[in-house]
Amino acid sequence: MPELPEVEIVKKSLNKKIRQKKVKKVIIKNRNLRIKIPRNFEKFLENKIIDKVSRFSKYLIFYLPNNEFFLVHLGMSGTIHLVDNKIKKDFTNLSFYNSPFLPKEHNHVEIIFDKFRIIYNDPRRFGFFQIIKTTHNLKKRFSNLGPEPFDKKFNLNYFNKFKKNKNRNIKNILIDQKFVSGIGNIYASEILFLSRINPNKKIKFLNKKDCIQIILNSKKVLLKAIQKGGSSIRDFKNIDGYKGGFQDNFNVYQREGLICKRTNCKGMVKKKIINNRSTFFCNFCQK
DNA sequence: AAGAGGCCCTGATAGC
DNA sequence: TGCTATCAGGGCCTCT
Incomplete structure (x- = not known):
């Protein structure tokens, strides 16, 4: 589904909601994405404040304190939904990319904040989550990718x-x-x-x-x-x-x-x- | 060793 | 209606 513009839209709407918000709990219902979500992901993320969400290419980059990060790639069919904790089941009151309704199946990951949660949905499971521990590793992660079209290096x-x-x-x-x-x-x-x-x-x-x-x-x-x-x-x-x-x-x-x-x-x-x-x-x- | 092709997976749709 | 085949926005790995 998502190419750079779609991921950019997701990034912008995520940023509006979760910047400087503390993750209360993480629930993983299915770790088997294209890359298996590591066992320690919940521990890694819980009780941390999300500094901001950024993007490179089709990757979402979640900034955490102390130069730690995690990446989310949406693959072909990944979507992120925001659900009010009170409403919980039925409606999303905000759609990040293209679905105002939370799908019934394939909601693999929930990241829960105080008043709402974001839910990662991905029927085909070509997407993935990845922990990155240092700024250096973040840079390294993208080192074999070319520049974005907007980059002046793309000339x-x-x-x-x-x-x-x-x-x-x-x-x-x-x-x-x-x-x-x-x-x-x-x-x-x-x-x-x-x-x-x-x-x-x-x-x-x-x-x-x-x-x-x-x-x-x-x-x-x-x-x-x-x-x-x-x-x-x-x-x-x-x-x-x-x-x-x-x-x-x-x-x-x-x-x-x-x-x-x-x-x-x-x-x-x-x-x-x-x-x-x-x-x-x-x-x-x-x- | 560059480049073609297969593969991961599920769901929607087309055709019979 | 119900089966099977094909195709889908990505990226990585394996062959030749």
Whole structure:
């Protein structure tokens, strides 16, 4: 589910609620996420104050006192919900990403504060929790990931260096977190559409203008998605709010068979599996 | 040794 | 209705 913009939305709403709040209790109902949640996680976290929540790429970083941290990755299907302790079971009065209702199953982790609790839900269990004990280790944890699209390191020079001696297509590069951090399968298609570049194009054939377009549009698409509250793919029944809005701005993603949205382009959006992932593009204006 | 492909897991949907 | 097959927003590991 979540790429950088969605994780950013979660981070912002979490920060508003749990900054400087003390964790009273942690309940883990299922430790078997992609990485097993360590046995000592409850002890580690209980009675500590959450300094703030930060984010790098698609990772949430919870800051604790004395240079300790824990990471949460949402994988494909992870969501975080805030539930009032009094209401407890039924409603969440605040949705962090895309569900105002707390799902009935797969609520694996509860972090309980004085007046409310946050609940980690993840049907597919591709997400994970990780304890990080020092600032140095935090830095090390992300050391083999590329810069975020907003980073000034993500520039033409960097792109050119990365292109060297590689025989890969641009779509594959864009979702490679070693190249750039935070772009996933949806936004890669959208970025390439705006850049008018065919996802299958080998990076060695990209010219200077192509690379600049990709760099600029990466920033543009992600920022716009954040502004819109992220993308919600699955529609909710019975609710009116709390949905991200960027899915309405998709130009190609999940628009297979429809006419290209670009003015005066008569092309059609195609879907093709590239490197095992669905990829959407206009067969006419993306060269 | 770069790059393709498989795998972790559950749920929604399509097709028969 | 009920079965089976396919696909889903990520990331890591294993082959060749």
